[in-house]
Amino acid sequence: MKTWYKAVCDKHKEMIDIFVTDVAITNYYLLERNDVIRKWLSDHYVCALRLIHHDLDLDEVYNNGFKKIR
Numbered sequence: 300m301k302t303w304y305k306a307v308c309d310k311h312k313e314m315i316d317i318f319v320t321d322v323a324i325t326n327y328y329l330l331e332r333n334d335v336i337r338k339w340l341s342d343h344y345v346c347a348l349r350l351i352h353h354d355l356d357l358d359e360v361y362n363n364g365f366k367k368i369r
Contacts (some may be wrong), residue, residue, distance in 0.1 A: 301311075303306075304352045305367075307360055308343045314360055315339050315368040317350070339368050 304318040310316065315336060319325045351357060 304350050305357075305360075306340070306343075306348050307356075307365065308346045309353055310346050311343065312363065312365045313339075313343075313368055314351075314365050335340050335368065349354055 301320045301324060303316055305314045306317040307314045315331060316332070317336060317340075319328045351360065
């Protein structure tokens with residue numbers, strides 16, 4: 300089973316996949332998106348980001364119209 304973690308910016312109402320279970324699996328699934336992830340993190344450097352993965356947290360961001368960055 301894999302656990303997908305998202306970084307969430309409440310200020311800008313955006314989220315991005317950032318981590319999957321461990322480093323090796325993250326590399327496998329997210330390596331090709333590395334530049335997008337790096338840029339998003341850089342753009343949100345001063346924001347108070349949070350890390351989510353529970354269904355209730357995911358429901359909250361989706362229900363509140365957060366944009367998923369791909």
